Amino acid sequence: MKRARIAFEGRVHQAREDNGRVRLADGRHVAESEVVWLPPVTPGTILALGLNYADHAAEIASSAPNEPMVFLKGANTLVGHRAFTPRPADATNMHYECELTVVIGRPARRVARADAYDYIAGYTVANDYAVRNYLEGFYRPNFRIKSRDNGTPMGPWLADTAEIPDPMDLRLTTRVNGETTQEGTTRDMIFDVPFLIEYFSSFMTLRPGDVILTGTPKGTVNVMPGDEVVTEIEGIGALHNTIVARTP
Amino acid sequence: MTSTTLRPGGPLLSGAVYGCLLNVRDELDRLGDAIDEPPYNGAPTGPVLYVKTPNTHIAAGAPVPIPADVDRVRVGASLGVVIRDTLTRADTGQAAAAIAGYTLVNDVTVPHESLFRHPLKQKCRDGFCPIGPWLVDAADLPDPATLSVRAFVNGECRHEAGLDRLVRPVATLLADISDFTSLYPGDLILAGVSPDVPLAGPGDTVAVEIDGLGRLVNPLVRESGHREHTS
Numbered sequence: 253m254k255r256a257r258i259a260f261e262g263r264v265h266q267a268r269e270d271n272g273r274v275r276l277a278d279g280r281h282v283a284e285s286e287v288v289w290l291p292p293v294t295p296g297t298i299l300a301l302g303l304n305y306a307d308h309a310a311e312i313a314s315s316a317p318n319e320p321m322v323f324l325k326g327a328n329t330l331v332g333h334r335a336f337t338p339r340p341a342d343a344t345n346m347h348y349e350c351e352l353t354v355v356i357g358r359p360a361r362r363v364a365r366a367d368a369y370d371y372i373a374g375y376t377v378a379n380d381y382a383v384r385n386y387l388e389g390f391y392r393p394n395f396r397i398k399s400r401d402n403g404t405p406m407g408p409w410l411a412d413t414a415e416i417p418d419p420m421d422l423r424l425t426t427r428v429n430g431e432t433t434q435e436g437t438t439r440d441m442i443f444d445v446p447f448l449i450e451y452f453s454s455f456m457t458l459r460p461g462d463v464i465l466t467g468t469p470k471g472t473v474n475v476m477p478g479d480e481v482v483t484e485i486e487g488i489g490a491l492h493n494t495i496v497a498r499t500p
Numbered sequence: 501m502t503s504t505t506l507r508p509g510g511p512l513l514s515g516a517v518y519g520c521l522l523n524v525r526d527e528l529d530r531l532g533d534a535i536d537e538p539p540y541n542g543a544p545t546g547p548v549l550y551v552k553t554p555n556t557h558i559a560a561g562a563p564v565p566i567p568a569d570v571d572r573v574r575v576g577a578s579l580g581v582v583i584r585d586t587l588t589r590a591d592t593g594q595a596a597a598a599i600a601g602y603t604l605v606n607d608v609t610v611p612h613e614s615l616f617r618h619p620l621k622q623k624c625r626d627g628f629c630p631i632g633p634w635l636v637d638a639a640d641l642p643d644p645a646t647l648s649v650r651a652f653v654n655g656e657c658r659h660e661a662g663l664d665r666l667v668r669p670v671a672t673l674l675a676d677i678s679d680f681t682s683l684y685p686g687d688l689i690l691a692g693v694s695p696d697v698p699l700a701g702p703g704d705t706v707a708v709e710i711d712g713l714g715r716l717v718n719p720l721v722r723e724s725g726h727r728e729h730t731s
Contacts, residue, residue: 296554299620323618324551326516328682361626388548389540390521391618395549396680401588455567456624457555 254409254489255374257332259288269409284408289333292376292410293355297462298325299452300351300380302393304467305440311470320443320451323391325399325465333408333491337381338401338498339477346475346495349380349468350426350483352419352438354445355410360458368446371458374412375419377491378465379405379483382472404465405483405493416487420444423486424469428479436469438485503634506603507559513582514686517552517629519607520673521615523692525665530695531615539616547668547677550618552607552690556629560716564608564627564706565723572699573628573720576607577651577708579644579663579691581670582635586685587678595674599638600685604708604716606630607693630708630718631688641712644670644691651697652707652715658698666692 254269260282267274273281302321303309309316331337339346357373381404386397416422419438426434438444443451448464475481477497484490506513522528522544528535535543558564566573584600608628612619641647644663651659668676670691674683683689700706702722709715 297551321617322620324553324620324624326518326549326551326681328684386545388544389538389542390544390548390615391550392539392616394544394546395677396546399549400680401682455621456553457626459555 254411254415255292256407256409257290257292259290260286264290289335289408291330291332291406292408293461293463294327295461295463296459298327298465299463300325300398300465301443301448301467304442305436305469306442307436307440307470308468308472311472316442320448323393323398325404326395328401329399329404331402331405333405335402335405336494336496337403337405339475339495340383340498341500343383343385345384347382347384347472348426348475348481348483349382349472350424350434350485351378351380351465351468352422352424352485353378353406354419354448354464354466356458356462357460359460360449360453363449363453365446365450368449369413371449372413373460374410375416375488376406376410377483377485377488379481379491379493380465380468405491407489407491409489411488422488425484426471427482427484428473428475433473434469434471436471440469441466502637502640506632506635513631513688515583515684515688517557517605517631517688517690518677519550519552519578519690520692521548521550523547523667523673524661524694525667526661527695528667546679547673549677549681550623552629553624555626556624558627558630558718560630560633561718562627562630563719563721564630566702566720567625567723570610570625572611572701574609574611575651575653575697575700575706575708576609576693577649577659577697578605578607578693579647579649579710580605580631581674581689581691583683583687583689584685586682587674588682590675590678592671592675595678596671598674599670601635601637602641602644602713603632603635603688604710604713605688605690606706606708606716606718607690611699630716632716633714636713647710647712650709652709653698653700653704655705659694659696661694661696663691
């Protein structure tokens with residue numbers, strides 16, 4: 253099943269996908285454009301991987317890491333499907349990153365790789381925008397580049413594990429104004445999903461609703477106000493976002 | 501004096517807990533010329549945040565589990581600032597008016613040298629962020645810059661630092677963060693941790709104290725054996 257959190261007729265609903273349509277709990281079907289899409293989860297902890305695809309690591313002139321390169325984000329940065337992300341006026345390179353996002357389903361502490369899938373509620377899509385010219389050397393990448401308000405669209409759907417039998421074999425695609433600019437496969441991750449759950453849970457308790465953004469493959473390009481960016485992962489969904497100019 | 505007993509996860513403390521690197525002048529002094537050398541390559545242009553994730557939050561009095569791979573931890577004594585009104589691209593006046601109150605925070609941290617990457621393994625272990633014991637109304641505390649933070653190990657004061665040593669005073673810090681990261685009601689921001697706070701280990705009892713905010717006391721205990729998981 254694929255679930256969504258939406259706002260409609262003055263309240264928040266849990267909706268589900270029904271043959272490409274949005275179905276409310278009371279059985280009504282509503283058009284995708286009629287509802288406000290919220291991030292499908294409200295995580296306590298947002299973990300994100302940098303440099304987790306060798307081709308992207310090479311693209312941004314770094315060598316592949318020996319241990320996961322992890323950073324954290326705040327709830328301020330999440331925004332739903334069909335929302336808007338501001339581009340600062342002094343950004344010279346602001347790029348999208350299409351990322352498979354793992355949603356934790358059960359408290360996880362010291363979980364072995366072989367058992368990792370038992371702790372997953374499902375998967376969604378995140379677009380982990382970065383303002384790359386803001387990159388600095390302390391706690392890199394810091395919040396100013398990676399946890400900006402509205403800087404991490406997420407959704408539209410949370411696909412449960414039955415929908416995604418093998419998350420390590422999914423196609424990722426990003427289209428800017430309809431033109432494909434990024435293509436990759438989760439097969440090329442350096443640290444795969446079971447490894448990451450074993451790794452994080454070896455030193456901290458992961459909780460239901462926590463999310464792990466697993467990194468992006470090569471093909472990240474600068475986007476400008478007015479651009480429509482669609483990050484899509486096979487079997488999970490296509491996440492639409494539009495870049496706007498940040499007001500001065 | 502208006503104060504409320506704080507319970508992490510309760511309605512008063514519903515949000516994120518953020519710390520700020522390099523907001524104490526002594527941190528900059530300690531770095532010296534290294535701040536301009538690789539991998540740092542210069543002072544940051546804005547506040548550098550880190551996250552004390554929800555698995556770290558514990559109440560006053562609760563034991564802090566010290567994992568088997570950790571010998572000693574820093575007693576990260578800090579003022580905690582709790583937000584009442586959402587701050588987005590705020591000025592310092594708006595930021596000052598949006599403070600609900602203050603509490604004490606112990607940013608328990610495994611000592612580490614490099615400030616290049618996020619210190620997840622050093623700062624985000626379970627129970628590594630005692631908070632409390634009270635939230636004191638902003639109106640009932642003087643300007644935080646007039647206060648000092650004390651760190652105790654086994655009842656002995658081992659460090660004291662004035663909050664006039666902050667690079668960004670509290671309202672400026674909140675305003676500057678809100679330029680890129682909104683702060684929401686219930687969020688808690690640490691004003692800064694001195695690099696000279698003491699170390700402690702399993703068996704020690706540590707405390708953080710600020711006049712008017714009480715004392716946040718927590719024992720450090722060796723984490724018990726390997727559980728499979730906590731479900």
